[in-house]
Amino acid sequence: MINLYDxxxxxxxxxxxxxxxxxxxxxxxxxxxxxxxxxxxxxxTTQGDGHDYMEDAVAKGVTGIMCTHPPSFDTDGLTVVxxxxxxxxxxxxxxxxxxxxxxxxxxxxxxSGKSTTKEAIAAVLDTKYKVYKNPGSFNGRFGLPMALGKxxxxxxxxxxxxxxxxFGEMAEMVKATKPMVG
Numbered sequence: 001m002i003n004l005y006d007x008x009x010x011x012x013x014x015x016x017x018x019x020x021x022x023x024x025x026x027x028x029x030x031x032x033x034x035x036x037x038x039x040x041x042x043x044x045t046t047q048g049d050g051h052d053y054m055e056d057a058v059a060k061g062v063t064g065i066m067c068t069h070p071p072s073f074d075t076d077g078l079t080v081v082x083x084x085x086x087x088x089x090x091x092x093x094x095x096x097x098x099x100x101x102x103x104x105x106x107x108x109x110x111x112s113g114k115s116t117t118k119e120a121i122a123a124v125l126d127t128k129y130k131v132y133k134n135p136g137s138f139n140g141r142f143g144l145p146m147a148l149g150k151x152x153x154x155x156x157x158x159x160x161x162x163x164x165x166x167f168g169e170m171a172e173m174v175k176a177t178k179p180m181v182g
Contacts, residue, residue, distance in 0.1 A: 001025065002039060002149045007066065007081055010096040011089030016070045016080040021063040027090075027146045028062055036061030039079070042068070043086050043142065050086075090145040095176040101153045103132065107182025109162040109170065114139065122159040132158045139163035144173060 002024040007013060025037035031053035034040060040057035042050035042065060054065055055073050064079040065071065066086055083089045098105060106125075108118045115137060122133040132155040134147035139161040151158065160177060164170045174182070 001152075002027065004064070004079060004081070006096055006100070007039070007089070007093055010092040011066070011081065011083040011086075013066070013081040013083035013089065016082050017075055017078075019079040020077050021079045024064050024149075026149050027142075028057060029142050029146070031056040031060065034060035034062050036063070038062045039064035039066060041066045041086055041090065041142075087141060090142070091172055091176045094145050094148055094173075095178070097148055097151055098158070098177055101151055101155065103151065103155050103158045105177045105179040105182070106157060106159045107162055107174065107177065107179035108159065109164075109182065114161045114163065118159050118161040125157055125159065129156045130154055131156070134158075134160050137161065137163060140165065141169055141172070144177075 004019055004022040024039040028034045028038040028040045029043060034057040040054060040062040042054055051067055054067065054071050058078060066081050066083065066089065068083060068086060070080060070082055106121060108114050108121065118133055122131050125131045132151050134144060138144065138147035140163045162170060162173050
């Protein structure tokens with residue numbers, strides 16, 4: 001679960017209006033896949049600006065929005081957090097939840113075989129520890145925070161697959177997760 005105040009603290013964000021929801025089930029980056037209980041993250045990519053799709057995500061049931069400028073539509077009954085940089089906020093949130101839950105991180109990176117390696121490491125460690133692993137290939141700058149939305153204090157270790165497609169991205173993910181092995 002994703003806590004509103006973890007987002008605000010990590011992102012140095014400001015509430016826009018009164019918060020309606022304080023706990024979210026997941027991050028959502030694609031308004032076409034938005035679901036009830038999620039917090040929509042309005043990011044700018046080469047494909048478009050998530051701010052243009054905030055209202056669509058709300059229509060599909062999201063109960064919160066992370067954005068760099070307030071929505072121009074009615075936000076009554078919606079939790080809106082405004083911050084300077086949504087992408088950096090996600091990395092700071094990632095660092096915060098890993099620290100909050102006290103899990104030790106094992107990072108898996110490379111050009112091929114990451115998912116198979118992650119699964120094998122997690123399977124071996126799961127015989128002795130409570131192990132969290134990012135599902136599927138949720139492994140990039142957006143996928144990793146999305147995957148960690150399911151992390152809880154019940155886990156001792158996190159085996160995380162890192163996938164990068166931009167220069168400097170690996171360093172940012174390492175800084176946010178502080179792997180003990182990787």
